Amino acid sequence: MTPWAYIPQFLSSGITIGAIYALVALGFVTIARASQIINFAQGEFVMLGGMITFSLLHHVGLPYPMAAVTSVFFVILVGFLLYLLVIYPLRKASIPILLMATLGASLFISNSSSIVFGPLPKALPPFSGDEPFLIAGIPVVPQSLWVLGATFLLLFFLYHLSHKTLLGKAMEASSTDPLGADLSGIWRSLMVFFAFGVSAGMGSIAGILITPIFYTSYSSGTLLGLKGFIAAVLGGWGKNSGAILGGFILGIAESVSVAFIPSGYKDAVAFIILLLILHFRPKGILGSPFIDSRRW
Amino acid sequence: MIPMKGGSLMNGKKVFIGLLSLTFILLAWVAPSSSAVKSPYKIGVNLEFTGPWAEVTKTLKMAMTLEVDRVNAMGGIDGHPLELIMEDNGFDLGRVASNMTKFARDKEMIAVVGPFEDNLQATSRSIAEREKITNIIICPSNPMVRGLKQRWAFNIAHNDIIVSQKLVDLCQARKYKTVLVFPGAWPLAQSLAKNFKAFGEAKGMKVIISEESHKPTDIDMTPQLTKLKPIIEKEKVDAIYASTAGPPAAIICKNLRALGLKTPVIGTHGFGFGFIIELGGDAMEGVEFGAGKAVVPDQLDENDPVRPIVIDFDKRMKAKYGVGADQIAGHAYDAIWLITDALKRSQGKVTRSTFRDKLESTKGFKGVMGIYNYSPTDHDGLVKKDLVFIRIEGRKFVRVKLPGFE
Numbered sequence: 019m020t021p022w023a024y025i026p027q028f029l030s031s032g033i034t035i036g037a038i039y040a041l042v043a044l045g046f047v048t049i050a051r052a053s054q055i056i057n058f059a060q061g062e063f064v065m066l067g068g069m070i071t072f073s074l075l076h077h078v079g080l081p082y083p084m085a086a087v088t089s090v091f092f093v094i095l096v097g098f099l100l101y102l103l104v105i106y107p108l109r110k111a112s113i114p115i116l117l118m119a120t121l122g123a124s125l126f127i128s129n130s131s132s133i134v135f136g137p138l139p140k141a142l143p144p145f146s147g148d149e150p151f152l153i154a155g156i157p158v159v160p161q162s163l164w165v166l167g168a169t170f171l172l173l174f175f176l177y178h179l180s181h182k183t184l185l186g187k188a189m190e191a192s193s194t195d196p197l198g199a200d201l202s203g204i205w206r207s208l209m210v211f212f213a214f215g216v217s218a219g220m221g222s223i224a225g226i227l228i229t230p231i232f233y234t235s236y237s238s239g240t241l242l243g244l245k246g247f248i249a250a251v252l253g254g255w256g257k258n259s260g261a262i263l264g265g266f267i268l269g270i271a272e273s274v275s276v277a278f279i280p281s282g283y284k285d286a287v288a289f290i291i292l293l294l295i296l297h298f299r300p301k302g303i304l305g306s307p308f309i310d311s312r313r314w
Numbered sequence: 315m316i317p318m319k320g321g322s323l324m325n326g327k328k329v330f331i332g333l334l335s336l337t338f339i340l341l342a343w344v345a346p347s348s349s350a351v352k353s354p355y356k357i358g359v360n361l362e363f364t365g366p367w368a369e370v371t372k373t374l375k376m377a378m379t380l381e382v383d384r385v386n387a388m389g390g391i392d393g394h395p396l397e398l399i400m401e402d403n404g405f406d407l408g409r410v411a412s413n414m415t416k417f418a419r420d421k422e423m424i425a426v427v428g429p430f431e432d433n434l435q436a437t438s439r440s441i442a443e444r445e446k447i448t449n450i451i452i453c454p455s456n457p458m459v460r461g462l463k464q465r466w467a468f469n470i471a472h473n474d475i476i477v478s479q480k481l482v483d484l485c486q487a488r489k490y491k492t493v494l495v496f497p498g499a500w501p502l503a504q505s506l507a508k509n510f511k512a513f514g515e516a517k518g519m520k521v522i523i524s525e526e527s528h529k530p531t532d533i534d535m536t537p538q539l540t541k542l543k544p545i546i547e548k549e550k551v552d553a554i555y556a557s558t559a560g561p562p563a564a565i566i567c568k569n570l571r572a573l574g575l576k577t578p579v580i581g582t583h584g585f586g587f588g589f590i591i592e593l594g595g596d597a598m599e600g601v602e603f604g605a606g607k608a609v610v611p612d613q614l615d616e617n618d619p620v621r622p623i624v625i626d627f628d629k630r631m632k633a634k635y636g637v638g639a640d641q642i643a644g645h646a647y648d649a650i651w652l653i654t655d656a657l658k659r660s661q662g663k664v665t666r667s668t669f670r671d672k673l674e675s676t677k678g679f680k681g682v683m684g685i686y687n688y689s690p691t692d693h694d695g696l697v698k699k700d701l702v703f704i705r706i707e708g709r710k711f712v713r714v715k716l717p718g719f720e
Contacts, residue, residue, distance in 0.1 A: 024540050027573070031536040137368040139561045141593045148596065150574050157574035231568075232533040233561060233593055237366065241531070276537035281526050282499060284537065 026156050028273045034162040034231065036269020037169040038064075041224035042246025043253065043261035044176060045217035050256050051180070052189040052213035055116050059100060059124040061243020062131075063218045066093045067225025068234030069131055072140040082143070090222045096127070097218025101211050109207065124240065132236035139235035142226070165227045172220060176258060179216070189213055194307070241285075248292045254302030263303060267291075352390075354397035355657060355664060358417035360428035360438065361452075365405030367430055370587075370642050374430070374452070375400065376635050377646030384630075385650065391657040394664075396650070403429060410434045411441060418445030424657070424669050425450060427649050432456060432502045439467040448670045450652070452645050455694055456502045466670060468693045470648050472606060472683070474502060476698040477583055478509035480604035481555065482517055484580060484703055487716035488602075490552035492520040493580075494545060496538070496566060497557040499527040506582055507557040522549065528562055535562070535569045543573060551577055559584020564594030571597045578602070583701070586641045591709050602714070604701040606683040608644030613713040614702075620680050627682055639682065648681035655679055 042060055049057045070092050074085035104123050108116055145164050150157035180186035192199040192206040199206055225234060232238075245268065253264025268288055275287045295302065359378065361371045378398060386395040399420075401413040410429050417426045418441065425448035429438055432453045442449035443464050454477075455469040485493055493514065497507035504527075511521040522545065526538040545551070554577050556566045563585050570579065579601045586605035591598050607614055611628040614621040627647050628639040639647075656673040657664060676695070679686040684700025705714045 023544070027540040027543075028537060031534065031540075035534060132364075132368065137366050138370075138589045139593055141564070141595065143595065148568075148572070150572050152574075157572065159572045233565070235366070235561075238533065273537050276541065281528065281538045281541075284532075 024277045030156050030158055032270035032273030034165050036266035037165050038224050038228050039245050039249040039269050040262045040265025041220055043250035043265045045221045046247055046250045047261045048217040049213045052193050053210040054193050058120045061239035062124050062127040063093050063221025064225040064242050065234055065239030067222030068229035069135045071226050086226050090219055093222035094215045094219045097214040101214040128236050128239055137236055139233045141233040142229040144230040161230050168227055248288050252295050254304035255306040257304050260302055260304040352393045354395045355424050356397050356422045358423050358426040359398050359400040360403055360413040360426055362405045362430050363402035373642045374646045377643040378650055380634055381647055381650040385654050392662055407437055411437050414438050414441040418447045439464050442466040447666055450649050457505045458501055472583055472696050473694040474506045474509050478513050479698050480701045482513045483719040487719045492549055492551050493553050493555050494551045495523045495555045495557055497527050499529050503557045535566050539569050553578045553580050555580050564590045567594045567597040598706045602705045605704050606641050606644055607702055608639050608682045609641050609711050610713040611639045624682050644682035648683050
């Protein structure tokens with residue numbers, strides 16, 4: 019059996035995990051576009067989405083859809099709190115300081131969640147059965163289609179928000195031209211506040227979508243966050259389209275790489291790709307609006 | 315010694331006050347031991363109370379406290395109560411080492427229980443060896459540490475050799491001729507795979523150890539299993555042996571079923587934790603493995619010598635904490651009562667070295683997990699017949715009896 023024979027199966031699992039990376043990457047980009055902050059607590063939103071849904075489902079006894087929606091609201095609340103308690107008091111500090119602050123917040127959230135929800139991993143039931151069906155001879159679980167469908171819906175929503183609404187444009191303006199935004203009467207702090215809410219909501223949806231396929235534990239947010247960040251940089255830091263492209267490329271590359279190299283190196287593949295891209299094309303695949311002569 | 319230059323400058327009053335306070339400190343220290351209660355035997359507990367195993371070690375802590383209270387309520391050991399000194403090692407090698415050293419330097423400490431995880435035991439064992447203090451480790455020994463023939467370390471869980479033998483029995487009873495092993499990438503999982511191959515091939519089975527492995531942090535095994543799928547189909551594999559423990563066990567089963575493979579899965583004693591069933595859901599149905607008796611406290615044979623102990627322990631756990639005995643709680647029970655047993659046989663002359671010798675000469679000790687027999691060449695204690703076959707059915711652990719292989 020040559021390695022090429024496995025490719026279709028790897029593609030299907032790569033696309034699923036790629037969609038999740040894309041959602042996490044979009045969360046990073048949404049905040050970066052509004053404030054240029056890199057929010058390293060992004061992965062924790064994903065973890066919290068799964069964790070809160072699990073406890074609402076099993077400890078409070080809400081029906082599944084209700085539990086999922088309520089948990090998204092909770093995580094958005096966490097996103098708002100993160101902004102109000104961590105970012106807003108430091109708004110006059112430099113970007114690296116804010117970055118360290120979000121890293122601290124990420125550790126705080128993951129450790130508190132181990133105390134609140136317990137450290138054992140949790141899994142959610144799939145949305146619609148777990149009997150795989152065949153698409154062109156490849157077994158696919160229904161949950162993968164849910165992940166893809168929901169990802170595209172979210173992408174559409176985000177596209178609409180950032181390109182068609184005043185709110186989205188104001189959010190972007192507050193990052194690209196702070197002075198101009200101020201002069202036009204945009205309340206920049208409020209825009210960043212909203213950006214945190216949107217990206218928390220997106221993270222939590224990603225978390226709810228993947229918990230039935232994989233599982234979630236208090237520490238699983240860190241690696242997902244890191245992979246999402248790599249995806250965002252890979253595609254072009256600060257671009258929505260770049261984040262999506264980067265997410266899928268990363269997911270597929272990681273999965274397909276297993277056909278050619280031992281699986282133990284799977285996690286390293288992401289970082290090797292990142293280094294190669296940054297070396298040959300520092301702006302990412304689609305180019306970055308932030309990484310240019312204006313800042314560097 | 316560094317000469318104390320300042321001493322000569324000290325005036326008499328200061329010296330007097332110093333001596334007075336020293337006397338008080340000494341008095342305060344000596345006073346409690348002069349009361350009627352005899353001095354306690356101190357046992358250090360060096361466990362992962364925080365980090366990924368926090369929930370598991372919580373059970374250990376509960377069960378240990380329960381049993382120590384019981385020992386003390388029964389009058390202790392010749393009037394000496396047991397006292398546990400618990401320290402958290404946070405799943406961190408450095409803290410395992412510092413806790414261990416701290417315990418070892420405390421002259422009153424008789425022994426140390428813990429750590430729980432395999433990758434922490436080598437450090438703890440080597441310190442035990444250097445400081446000459448008995449170290450009772452919860453997890454199974456692995457070939458690497460067994461090869462060192464350390465005198466001071468004892469394991470209380472079923473080791474890789476007997477678990478592999480038990481699984482070969484399982485395969486024979488189920489008439490599995492060809493078995494594919496998908497091992498984890500850590501020493502214990504690897505040695506479980508190797509032993510299984512050795513014992514299996516001796517019985518005429520065909521055992522293929524996959525070149526693909528997995529890490530405890532992998533959340534998606536689909537890529538590895540996809541590569542195994544052609545092998546499974548070509549070699550007509552009868553069963554897949556997931557040589558792993560904890561969350562990966564559930565992920566392997568889930569991913570296998572998602573790939574449309576219906577091959578039966580067999581597992582190690584690391585499958586005997588309830589949370590794995592919750593994680594894996596329906597994919598875990600029909601998985602079979604060999605594990606300790608505490609996994610199925612209410613399904614043991616009528617004539618099983620440890621049955622009354624398991625049932626009694628299960629009852630007391632339920633009465634105090636509302637949860638029954640499981641594999642982890644069983645280890646806690648065995649640790650405490652092995653210590654108590656060895657201390658009792660020391661007949662009042664308890665030092666670190668007599669305690670070690672008495673523990674090593676433990677014979678026929680009935681614990682929750684089985685009957686322990688330690689000897690200078692065997693620091694694992696248990697044998698194959700201390701394991702039972704377990705099948706996951708209806709999201710519960712169900713004991714299965716395979717005639718001719720019990």
